[in-house]
Amino acid sequence: GESVGLHLPTLSVQEGDNSIINCAYSNSASDYFIWYKQESGKGPQFIIDIRSNMDKRQGQRVTVLLNKTVKHLSLQIAATQPGDSAVYFCAENSGGSNYKLTFGKGTLLTVNP
Amino acid sequence: EAGVAQSPRYKIIEKRQSVAFWCNPISGHATLYWYQQILGQGPKLLIQFQNNGVVDDSQLPKDRFSAERLKGVDSTLKIQPAKLEDSAVYLCASSLPMLRETFFGPGTRLTVL
Numbered sequence: 307g308e309s310v311g312l313h314l315p316t317l318s319v320q321e322g323d324n325s326i327i328n329c330a331y332s333n334s335a336s337d338y339f340i341w342y343k344q345e346s347g348k349g350p351q352f353i354i355d356i357r358s359n360m361d362k363r364q365g366q367r368v369t370v371l372l373n374k375t376v377k378h379l380s381l382q383i384a385a386t387q388p389g390d391s392a393v394y395f396c397a398e399n400s401g402g403s404n405y406k407l408t409f410g411k412g413t414l415l416t417v418n419p
Numbered sequence: 420e421a422g423v424a425q426s427p428r429y430k431i432i433e434k435r436q437s438v439a440f441w442c443n444p445i446s447g448h449a450t451l452y453w454y455q456q457i458l459g460q461g462p463k464l465l466i467q468f469q470n471n472g473v474v475d476d477s478q479l480p481k482d483r484f485s486a487e488r489l490k491g492v493d494s495t496l497k498i499q500p501a502k503l504e505d506s507a508v509y510l511c512a513s514s515l516p517m518l519r520e521t522f523f524g525p526g527t528r529l530t531v532l
Contacts, residue, residue, distance in 0.1 A: 409461025
């Protein structure tokens with residue numbers, strides 16, 4: 307698998323701004339994608355998911371966009387709040403019906419008050 | 420609803436020692452996962468159980484790592500002997516079969532000196 311160093315991609319935004327976090331996935335056969343939020347000292351927390359037969363899905367303050375042509379996923383957070391500060395991971399289901407998740411590189415989001 | 424429980428939360432050992440981690444999934448969740456998360460990286464699947472049977476252990480270093488899920492509920496992950504590169508957070512997660520949302524525990528942070 308790929309190796310990343312200790313330095314995560316970072317995104318710093320002002321409170322109230324919109325945030326966009328991007329992710330490139332690896333398996334063109336993946337049929338399901340999830341965004342997770344991970345705060346320091348905690349396990350990943352589900353944010354939103356999307357199936358491969360969709361290109362957009364909206365939740366509360368969050369939107370996920372899927373571009374299968376270029377194997378790209380993005381998470382948009384509206385009106386970002388300090389509590390949104392965390393590491394965000396995208397994950398793809400690469401195991402078919404066994405739901406085996408492969409996680410991408412994380413992005414550290416810092417929201418400045 | 421109680422979440423996924425893990426213990427201990429922290430463990431420090433010397434290389435070549437043995438260590439074991441315990442996980443109690445959410446009640447009724449037949450699928451249980453163990454992930455390894457090295458600092459700065461996304462979680463990597465080590466093993467997946469469906470009830471007490473192994474579904475996928477292709478990324479488990481079987482020469483030193485072992486896991487079991489007796490009676491299809493609690494699970495233990497063991498490392499014997501530990502190496503420096505095993506320093507990581509070990510995450511347990513569970514889900515209902517065929518349901519996609521996976522719930523993660525808080526993890527056990529292992530430091531191998």
